[in-house]
Amino acid sequence: MNKKSELEALLFVVGDEGIGLDELSFLLSTKTAAVYDLIQELQKDYQENTASALNILEVGNHFVLTTKREFAPLLKKYAQSPLANRLSQAALETLAIIAYKQPITRIEVDEIRGVQSSGSVQKLVARQLVEEKGRVDGPGRAILYGTTTYFMDYFGLKGLEELPDIQSMESELEEELPLDLFFDRYQEELADAQVASNVYQEQQAQKKSEIEELKRDDPSRNDEAILTESLAEIEDDELTGFTSLSGNEEK
Numbered sequence: 001m002n003k004k005s006e007l008e009a010l011l012f013v014v015g016d017e018g019i020g021l022d023e024l025s026f027l028l029s030t031k032t033a034a035v036y037d038l039i040q041e042l043q044k045d046y047q048e049n050t051a052s053a054l055n056i057l058e059v060g061n062h063f064v065l066t067t068k069r070e071f072a073p074l075l076k077k078y079a080q081s082p083l084a085n086r087l088s089q090a091a092l093e094t095l096a097i098i099a100y101k102q103p104i105t106r107i108e109v110d111e112i113r114g115v116q117s118s119g120s121v122q123k124l125v126a127r128q129l130v131e132e133k134g135r136v137d138g139p140g141r142a143i144l145y146g147t148t149t150y151f152m153d154y155f156g157l158k159g160l161e162e163l164p165d166i167q168s169m170e171s172e173l174e175e176e177l178p179l180d181l182f183f184d185r186y187q188e189e190l191a192d193a194q195v196a197s198n199v200y201q202e203q204q205a206q207k208k209s210e211i212e213e214l215k216r217d218d219p220s221r222n223d224e225a226i227l228t229e230s231l232a233e234i235e236d237d238e239l240t241g242f243t244s245l246s247g248n249e250e251k
Contacts, residue, residue, distance in 0.1 A: 003028055007039065021063075024039075046068075095147075106121050
């Protein structure tokens with residue numbers, strides 16, 4: 001793995017947000033001038049390789065990995081294809097986050113979803129469901145995304161206030177599946193275990209009482225070794241009963 005490959009990987013991962021020279025320099029542990037030379041070399045490789053569809057654009061002080069201009073008709077056809085009309089689960093998750101949290105950056109979407117969302121955001125932009133709503137004031141000037149007028153028309157909404165209320169949906173789910181359902185079941189299991197434990201303790205107490213009675217009625221059996229052995233058996237039974245009740249009995 002060389003620096004040029006690492007550069008290409010970073011450009012791919014950051015997606016349409018792009019990345020600046022300073023950040024690339026930090027991540028690659030290379031001086032900015034050397035990083036810029038690497039970008040030029042990679043761009044030249046793409047241009048000379050007719051089998052490659054990739055290109056690097058310099059937008060402001062950021063570099064973005066894109067496709068070559070000649071592939072625009074094909075990608076437009078893909079975006080409009082009936083086979084691509086159905087959004088993936090990842091795209092739907094991304095769209096929902098943007099709709100409820102807008103304006104929001106792609107990095108913030110990634111943090112909420114826990115996975116990289118660049119491809120989903122790009123597809124939503126191509127489908128005209130989300131659009132750029134400005135940029136963050138600060139380093140990197142990350143793009144802020146929000147829903148489009150087409151999104152409102154598509155879902156039959158007059159305004160964002162008509163989006164389903166999340167708290168209401170959570171309440172409905174709680175009514176359908178009470179949160180204490182599993183707790184009640186657990187309480188029943190504990191009660192059953194307690195009953196079994198009480199019965200077992202009564203049985204052991206009865207055994208001890210019988211041994212003491214035999215000891216009084218038959219002095220010839222008052223042998224310390226026999227008595228110790230009997231008590232040891234009872235203690236073993238108690239240990240076995242405890243592990244059985246706790247669910248740790250060996251099978």
